[in-house]
Amino acid sequence: MTVRHRGALAAMAAGATALTLAGVVACGSEAAEDVGGDEVAALASATTTPTTMPAASASGSVPVNAGTLPAGSEIVPPVKLSIPPIRVTASVNPVGVNERTDEFEVPPSVDQVGWYRYGPGLEADSGSVVIAGHVDSAEQGKGAFFRLRELDRGDTLTATGSDGAERRYRVVAREEYRKSKIPLDRYFARDGRPRLTLITCGGPFDAKTRNYRDNIVVTAVPA
Amino acid sequence: MQLAMFRRVAAGGAVAALTFAGVGAATMSPAYAASSKVSVVHGIPDTPVDVYVNGEKTLDNFKPGDVAGPLTLPEGEYDIALTKPGEAIDKAILKVDDAAVPGGANISLAAHLSADGKPLITPFVNDVSKVGAGKARLIVRHTAAAPAVDVRAGGKPVFENLTNPKEAKADVAAGTVKADVVLAGTDTVAIGPADLNLKEGTATIVYAIGSADGKNLDLVAQTIGGLHSAPGGVPSGTGGQAGTGVDTWWYVLAGAGVLLLVGGGARAATARAGRR
Numbered sequence: 001m002t003v004r005h006r007g008a009l010a011a012m013a014a015g016a017t018a019l020t021l022a023g024v025v026a027c028g029s030e031a032a033e034d035v036g037g038d039e040v041a042a043l044a045s046a047t048t049t050p051t052t053m054p055a056a057s058a059s060g061s062v063p064v065n066a067g068t069l070p071a072g073s074e075i076v077p078p079v080k081l082s083i084p085p086i087r088v089t090a091s092v093n094p095v096g097v098n099e100r101t102d103e104f105e106v107p108p109s110v111d112q113v114g115w116y117r118y119g120p121g122l123e124a125d126s127g128s129v130v131i132a133g134h135v136d137s138a139e140q141g142k143g144a145f146f147r148l149r150e151l152d153r154g155d156t157l158t159a160t161g162s163d164g165a166e167r168r169y170r171v172v173a174r175e176e177y178r179k180s181k182i183p184l185d186r187y188f189a190r191d192g193r194p195r196l197t198l199i200t201c202g203g204p205f206d207a208k209t210r211n212y213r214d215n216i217v218v219t220a221v222p223a
Numbered sequence: 224m225q226l227a228m229f230r231r232v233a234a235g236g237a238v239a240a241l242t243f244a245g246v247g248a249a250t251m252s253p254a255y256a257a258s259s260k261v262s263v264v265h266g267i268p269d270t271p272v273d274v275y276v277n278g279e280k281t282l283d284n285f286k287p288g289d290v291a292g293p294l295t296l297p298e299g300e301y302d303i304a305l306t307k308p309g310e311a312i313d314k315a316i317l318k319v320d321d322a323a324v325p326g327g328a329n330i331s332l333a334a335h336l337s338a339d340g341k342p343l344i345t346p347f348v349n350d351v352s353k354v355g356a357g358k359a360r361l362i363v364r365h366t367a368a369a370p371a372v373d374v375r376a377g378g379k380p381v382f383e384n385l386t387n388p389k390e391a392k393a394d395v396a397a398g399t400v401k402a403d404v405v406l407a408g409t410d411t412v413a414i415g416p417a418d419l420n421l422k423e424g425t426a427t428i429v430y431a432i433g434s435a436d437g438k439n440l441d442l443v444a445q446t447i448g449g450l451h452s453a454p455g456g457v458p459s460g461t462g463g464q465a466g467t468g469v470d471t472w473w474y475v476l477a478g479a480g481v482l483l484l485v486g487g488g489a490r491a492a493t494a495r496a497g498r499r
Contacts, residue, residue: 008490015483018476062282067264067290067443070420070427072399097357102455118357118397118423118451136462146465184453190424191449201459205466212460 035153036173040219043172044128044192075121080160081113081131086147092131092159104199110134110143119188122161127190129159132199138210145200149174149216156223159196169196169220176202176214187217196220259328262292266335266366266432267342268439272305275312284308288432290445298326303344305334317342331445335366336434338387345388351426351447354394356454359421361400361429362392368434371407376400376419383407397423404431404440414440424451 078092095105095114107114113133120127134143155171177183187197196219203214263274265287274282274291282291301322304315317334322344324330329349337343347364354360363374365387374382374391377400382391384407403415414431421427426447433439 005491008487011483011487012491013487015480015485015487018480018483020480021476062291062294064282064285064289064291067288067430067445069417069429069442069444070422070425070446072420073422097454099357101458102356104454104457104459106457106459116454132457132459135460135465138461138463141462142464143460143462145459149465179456182457184456188451188453190451199457199459201457202465203467205460205463207463210461210463211458212463212466215457215459 034173034175036171036219037175040173040175040186040217043195043219043221044186044189046193074123075117076123076161076163076165077117077121078115078129078131078159079162081157082160083151083155083157085152085155085157086150088144088147090133090144104130104132106132106134110137110140113144116188120190120194122159122165122167124190125194126192128187128192128195128197130188130197130199131159135200135202135212135216143200145198145216148198148200148218149176149202151198151218157196157220168223170223171218171220173217173219175217175219177217178203178214179212182215182217194222257326258295258297259324259326259330260293261296261324262290262294262331262445264331264333264335264366264430264443264445265289265291266333266430266443268336268433268437268441270316270342271308272316272334273308273310275302275304275306275315277302278304278312288441288443290443293329296324299324303332305344317344319344322346329447331428333364333366333388333430335388335430335432336368338368338370340368340434340436343388347390347428349426349428349447350392351450353452354424354426354450356452357397357423358394359397359423360392360394360426360450361419361421362390362426364388364390364428364430367431367440368436369413369431369440370435372404372413372431373407374402374404376402380405395421397421402429404442414442417442422446422448424448426450 077094081092082089090111090113092113092115093107094117095107096117098105105114113131116130120129122129133145135145136143151171151174153171157169158166160166198218200216201212202216203212205212265285268287271284271286273280274285285291301324303319303322304312305317306312306315329351331347331349333345333347363382365372365385367387371384371386373380374385385391399418399420401416402419404413405411406413428445430443432443433441
């Protein structure tokens, strides 16, 4: 066997390796398919008994309230989130909106997740409880919701409230949206059936702007 | 920061209360929305009333400080009368005929005292446009027999020189503020202080009612919910470890692999041919 021949074989082997590697990466990077989108739309549009005063006709009985100054209502914030199928146990912090960007203030520490404190708490009988967490960060590595996109219909998770009570949820949908197209009003709704919405980032990553293109949204209902 | 914003909006935000006939002109009603939501606020001290709409008793023994509604009223003209509880409508103590209710609006009818102490009904059109994420709307209405006032939050004036029957409003960060009402330009407290819990995504409407002479000035509140907006986005990753798109470098690698395979194969073939 000539040296030239051996070199050619080595080149072929290297080429095969490179191709296989690239192929494996490509397959592994395939975005998981959306499931349950219709169900999410149905949950959002479902009418529940209104928590506000019902409208009355002029002839019917009209609701009358004492015009006392509004007091704070009893809200049960989630304090712990446990998602056994993806081995997540995370502290939940109440968060709001970043004043400068008007965006959801996801906790900077990637092993913690944030509950949208302006929306419903765990006690609510309508609307979407929203918890968002980092998929990862450049400085801290993998985040609590790194494997969120692996969740599937039927998986169960538990949210513990500040009252100590655990509430079980069952995943009904996993969706991926471009951030420019995501119907945020649906996920931050305060009406519709009670549900838990988990949000993180996903999709292709732009290394220049250090941004993911998409949001991964998992919707769960009380189990 | 919050106070600064209060003041900025308050300067331009004082809206003249509308006369009844003016309501229609002030609210553009979309063609599809033919009815309006109407609430009634009772701000006349010591005077429970029955409320008649078009001659029909709609509220029985409606008490000072209470808020009724919202009623859904089709666009049109209404006769409204207030009587002492149980008395006949022809003995009404306050009457407004042919009050125009436009379509598609949210209106509060305040029964209250004028600046000089006469009972009257003032319609207010409620601003029910969406507030930004994290914000709440505060609307203050002077419906008391009292001179001009300043409304303060945390001791600083936020709405100044408000007179009966006008309103001032601002969208502010949601949360609790300690508010009081002082005689305009002074530190003489007329009402309060009171803690106001301004819930995100709501409009809290506070009416100053009663009479300074009668020493029964008070506050009545009405809350309108469902005005919230979603945040602008959910940024939740900067690492790139979970990226699903195939990075360009992997395409380069695959391309290089193909070249090596083809090139190596060709060389091997020519080498074999050379040996033969």
